[in-house]
Every structure is written in C-alpha cells, then in structure tokens.
Amino acid sequence: MQSPSPLEVSLFSEALVPTVYGEFLVSVYKDNQSEDETVLISHNLSDAVAPFIRVHSECFTGEVLGSLKCDCRDQLALSLKEIQKRGSGAVIYLRQEGRGIGLGNKIKAYDLQNKGADTIEANHMLGFGTDLRTFDRAALILKDRSIDKIVLNTNNPEKLESLKNFGIEITERVPSLSAVNEHNKDYLETKMKLLGHHLDPLF
Numbered sequence: 001m002q003s004p005s006p007l008e009v010s011l012f013s014e015a016l017v018p019t020v021y022g023e024f025l026v027s028v029y030k031d032n033q034s035e036d037e038t039v040l041i042s043h044n045l046s047d048a049v050a051p052f053i054r055v056h057s058e059c060f061t062g063e064v065l066g067s068l069k070c071d072c073r074d075q076l077a078l079s080l081k082e083i084q085k086r087g088s089g090a091v092i093y094l095r096q097e098g099r100g101i102g103l104g105n106k107i108k109a110y111d112l113q114n115k116g117a118d119t120i121e122a123n124h125m126l127g128f129g130t131d132l133r134t135f136d137r138a139a140l141i142l143k144d145r146s147i148d149k150i151v152l153n154t155n156n157p158e159k160l161e162s163l164k165n166f167g168i169e170i171t172e173r174v175p176s177l178s179a180v181n182e183h184n185k186d187y188l189e190t191k192m193k194l195l196g197h198h199l200d201p202l203f
C-alpha cells in the first residue's frame with residue numbers, strides 16, 4: 001500500500017484587512033491532506049528575528065457567539081492587540097474546532113458538561129481522545145515564511161513541545177491569560193490541573 005504523501009501547505013490568497021485591532025495581512029493557506037484552510041494573520045512579520053506568534057484553534061461558540069464557557073475569544077483578541085502593540089507578529093488560525101472533534105461533537109460535549117462531565121470526560125464519553133489536534137500546519141507555515149525562531153503566546157505545554165518537535169525554536173513563552181468567570185472557571189481549572197496548562201496566575 002502506498003504511504004500518504006507528506007503534509008504540504010501552499011499560499012492560496014492574501015490581502016490586507018483593516019480590523020478593530022489595526023491592519024493585518026490575512027494569508028490563506030491550503031494543504032494536500034484536508035479541505036481545511038489555515039489562516040496566517042500577520043503584521044510586519046519579517047521585522048522581528050523571533051516574532052510573537054499565537055497558534056490558535058477555532059472556537060465558533062467563543063469567537064462568534066461570545067460564549068462565556070471558554071477563554072478562546074479573549075485569547076484571540078489579546079494576541080491581536082499585543083501584535084499591534086509590539087509592531088510585529090502573527091496569529092496562525094487552525095480550523096480545529098473543539099480540539100479537533102468538530103462543532104457538532106463539541107456541542108454534544110457541552111450538553112454532557114451541562115449534565116456534570118468535565119471537558120475531558122465529555123470527550124471520552126463521546127469516544128474521542130482528550131485532544132485530537134496537531135500543530136504541523138502551523139510549523140509548515142512558519143517555515144514557508146522562513147521563520148525558525150518564535151516567541152510563543154500560549155499556556156499549553158503541548159503546543160510548545162509540538163512546535164519544538166517540528167524544528168521551531170521557542171525563545172520565550174508569553175502567557176495568554178483571560179478573565180475567570182463563573183462559566184469558564186471549571187474549564188480553566190481542568191485545563192490547569194489535568195492538562196498542565198500554565199494558568200496558575202488566574203487562580
């Protein structure tokens with residue numbers, strides 16, 4: 001049997017977009033293994049030796065609906081503001097809704113969470129692993145831009161490890177801390193205690 005060809009990304013389209021945070025160059029990448037489009041949202045990216053980068057996974061409920069159950073919307077906004085403040089950097093936006101299980105299954109997981117399961121138990125009850133994401137598309141897009149050294153904006157140790165394994169040097173980790181509320185408290189605590197996310201300053 002033929003082994004699948006290695007993942008490759010290629011730039012499909014690019015345009016400047018004015019946003020409430022400032023102007024960004026929005027670059028859409030396609031790949032040879034999925035229908036998903038990955039988006040690089042950058043500002044003066046080539047100006048820094050080790051640019052400020054957030055690798056962010058899609059969250060319809062948080063980013064579009066303003067759901068209070070997670071920290072995704074705040075984290076995305078914080079990173080876009082920080083990029084403009086620093087004068088350089090990028091968000092790589094991966095279409096990995098619900099840690100890779102998709103929106104339909106994430107809403108099933110939310111129903112289970114409303115009945116008492118935590119974010120990890122709900123995934124397992126639906127027959128999924130804790131986190132199905134991979135960060136190889138992000139690493140390939142950085143390589144496409146000739147970037148091999150970054151400042152990474154995350155609390156997630158898996159993201160650090162994964163990008164390092166793809167040959168990206170992380171010169172610094174900048175935390176991404178949003179506000180705790182009554183709806184996201186348990187979720188954030190579970191990420192901190194069971195997944196080792198560096199969220200201690202919030203509690």
Ligand SMILES: Nc1nc2c(ncn2[C@@H]2O[C@H](COP(=O)(O)OP(=O)(O)OP(=O)(O)O)[C@@H](O)[C@H]2O)c(=O)[nH]1
Nearest residue numbers: 056057058059070096097098099109119154155156
């Ligand atoms: N399955 C599932 N996915 C969730 C839940 N809450 C949020 N998500 C998804 O979790 C992912 C969060 O992505 P990120 O914010 O990039 O990543 P993170 O792992 O929290 O790491 P950092 O924010 O970088 O510290 C998104 O894909 C969301 O859609 C949940 O309760 N269940």
Ligand SMILES: [Zn+2]
Nearest residue numbers: 059062070072
């Ligand atoms: Zn979210």
